[in-house]
Amino acid sequence: MTFVDDRVVITGIGQSDVGRRLGRTGVDLAIDAALAAIADAGLQPEDIDGVASYPGNVPAEGGFVGALSHDIRDALGLSTTWVLSGAETPGQIGTLMDGAAAIAGGRATHVLSFRSVWESTAQAAGRAQALTGVAARAGGHAEFRMPFGAASAANWIAMYAQRYMHEHGLTREQLGQIPLNGRRNAARNPKAIYTDPMTLDDYLDARMISYPFGLFDCDVPCDGATAVILSRREAAGGLRRPAIAIEAAGSALYERHTWDQRTDLTTMAAHDTTHHLWQNTKMTPADVDFAELYDGFSYLCAQWIEAFGFCEKGKVGAFLSEPERFALDGDLPINTHGGQLSAGRLHGYGFLHEACLQLWGEAGERQIPKDVEIAAVGVGGGPEAGCLLLRREG
Amino acid sequence: MTRPQSRILPQVTADSRAFWSGGAEGELRIYRCHNCGRWFHPPVGVCFRCRSRDVAPEAASGRATVAALTVNHHPWFGEVFPPPYVVAIVELAEQPDVRLTTQIVDCPVEDVHIGMPVEVDFEQHDDVWVPVFRPAASTTATRNGGNQ
Numbered sequence: 001m002t003f004v005d006d007r008v009v010i011t012g013i014g015q016s017d018v019g020r021r022l023g024r025t026g027v028d029l030a031i032d033a034a035l036a037a038i039a040d041a042g043l044q045p046e047d048i049d050g051v052a053s054y055p056g057n058v059p060a061e062g063g064f065v066g067a068l069s070h071d072i073r074d075a076l077g078l079s080t081t082w083v084l085s086g087a088e089t090p091g092q093i094g095t096l097m098d099g100a101a102a103i104a105g106g107r108a109t110h111v112l113s114f115r116s117v118w119e120s121t122a123q124a125a126g127r128a129q130a131l132t133g134v135a136a137r138a139g140g141h142a143e144f145r146m147p148f149g150a151a152s153a154a155n156w157i158a159m160y161a162q163r164y165m166h167e168h169g170l171t172r173e174q175l176g177q178i179p180l181n182g183r184r185n186a187a188r189n190p191k192a193i194y195t196d197p198m199t200l201d202d203y204l205d206a207r208m209i210s211y212p213f214g215l216f217d218c219d220v221p222c223d224g225a226t227a228v229i230l231s232r233r234e235a236a237g238g239l240r241r242p243a244i245a246i247e248a249a250g251s252a253l254y255e256r257h258t259w260d261q262r263t264d265l266t267t268m269a270a271h272d273t274t275h276h277l278w279q280n281t282k283m284t285p286a287d288v289d290f291a292e293l294y295d296g297f298s299y300l301c302a303q304w305i306e307a308f309g310f311c312e313k314g315k316v317g318a319f320l321s322e323p324e325r326f327a328l329d330g331d332l333p334i335n336t337h338g339g340q341l342s343a344g345r346l347h348g349y350g351f352l353h354e355a356c357l358q359l360w361g362e363a364g365e366r367q368i369p370k371d372v373e374i375a376a377v378g379v380g381g382g383p384e385a386g387c388l389l390l391r392r393e394g
Numbered sequence: 395m396t397r398p399q400s401r402i403l404p405q406v407t408a409d410s411r412a413f414w415s416g417g418a419e420g421e422l423r424i425y426r427c428h429n430c431g432r433w434f435h436p437p438v439g440v441c442f443r444c445r446s447r448d449v450a451p452e453a454a455s456g457r458a459t460v461a462a463l464t465v466n467h468h469p470w471f472g473e474v475f476p477p478p479y480v481v482a483i484v485e486l487a488e489q490p491d492v493r494l495t496t497q498i499v500d501c502p503v504e505d506v507h508i509g510m511p512v513e514v515d516f517e518q519h520d521d522v523w524v525p526v527f528r529p530a531a532s533t534t535a536t537r538n539g540g541n542q
């Protein structure tokens with residue numbers, strides 16, 4: 001069975017300026033992205049009757065919550081029949097999947113789905129300072145980590161990476177091919193944050209953050225917003241270009257939502273959610289033309305490569321040893337815009353935006369040279385993961 | 395490595411009080427199910443395996459094995475908790491699929507490795523006893539102890 005009976009398609013995408021310390025609010029950036037996406041779909045704001053976003057009104061460090069669904073709904077004067085936001089969802093694109101389900105269930109016709117961040121501007125003073133300024137006690141999932149100095153996702157994910165290295169022989173040189181590939185692609189992306197050429201030595205010599213992660217294994221906070229328009233298939237006929245179908249979606253989590261109790265520490269929720277995706281399509285990994293895979297940390301991208309089945313379990317090191325395979329002109333181009341490691345932490349939506357851009361042949365200088373019809377998009381890390389298989393129509 | 399001057403302390407809940415206060419009596423208190431006999435963490439009032447509500451904290455041996463680790467080099471907390479230090483996931487001797495995220499203390503960071511036997515030590519801060527782990531006094535003793 002296809003996702004939401006194939007009743008919902010992607011009809012438009014939009015993105016604000018992306019950069020460091022743009023000095024604008026997350027709401028302001030999200031308005032740009034929303035208006036661009038609505039126009040890109042060939043729609044008017046009056047046509048939008050549903051809004052979805054991530055993460056909603058949750059306590060977080062500065063700039064993480066760029067804009068709420070209601071912020072943009074109200075700013076644009078939208079009249080809606082359905083609205084949602086949330087962080088308790090399979091990856092940052094989880095509420096987008098719910099938007100598709102809302103359309104299929106008859107609750108909306110055109111859903112605006114977005115993610116906005118302004119972490120660079122909001123945290124210009126630095127994260128270390130933000131943490132040392134916190135006198136409060138650690139609650140929620142931080143209760144069992146913060147007292148031990150496990151302050152950052154860099155620490156939690158580095159432990160998984162080192163376990164994988166221990167069991168399967170993955171090396172830092174192999175892991176480094178992910179940021180190096182991203183940097184090469186970012187040079188062709190005018191919106192990317194880091195575009196200077198990087199060598200393996202640059203990568204290996206960079207300041208260590210949390211072994212095995214050096215500075216270039218960690219993505220870069222930025223300001224920027226990305227929006228996607230989902231439409232009921234029958235309402236997408238008259239629009240300005242062929243739609244993108246959601247061939248399959250994965251939203252499964254088979255174990256507890258945890259950073260340290262997962263049975264197999266060499267896997268993550270990405271493995272569950274991709275298993276779910278492949279159960280719901282006749283397609284196989286061999287059908288995928290290119291992949292946009294979350295790289296908030298380099299190792300997360302490696303996990304997605306394995307989870308999607310682009311290599312055998314335990315063999316991602318060998319896959320990464322052949323970077324020409326996943327370069328822009330390779331068999332399976334990956335992170336064609338530079339990923340979050342070089343193009344900035346747009347927090348998941350940047351990958352979806354790039355996948356659509358490539359499928360529509362609108363990626364400019366970084367357009368994949370071969371004809372592309374099927375894209376894999378994997379978003380999230382640790383217990384947070386959601387994925388999509390996209391198919392260009394027409 | 396040296397111990398930090400201060401730590402961000404946990405927001406202790408009714409469910410987690412035994413875990414954070416057991417150190418006062420030198421006990422690592424982990425939830426255990428009285429129906430299926432298995433341990434679990436983090437603490438909550440039902441066994442996720444058999445759904446029995448007959449669960450309670452119980453003193454574990456405090457012996458564990460390093461399952462995963464990272465040497466943190468970034469000064470997240472400034473001078474009060476200086477890097478480098480080791481954050482690790484350890485597996486309890488009683489039941490390896492019960493794991494704690496913790497800090498490995500009292501040894502050079504480069505000495506910590508996956509498979510290393512460790513034992514609990516408690517650091518008191520205010521009303522909280524933080525269970526950190528240090529190299530086991532003797533590998534042999536730990537192995538024998540684990541079989542008792």
Ligand SMILES: [Zn+2]
Binds near residue numbers: 430432441444
């Ligand atoms: Zn039980």
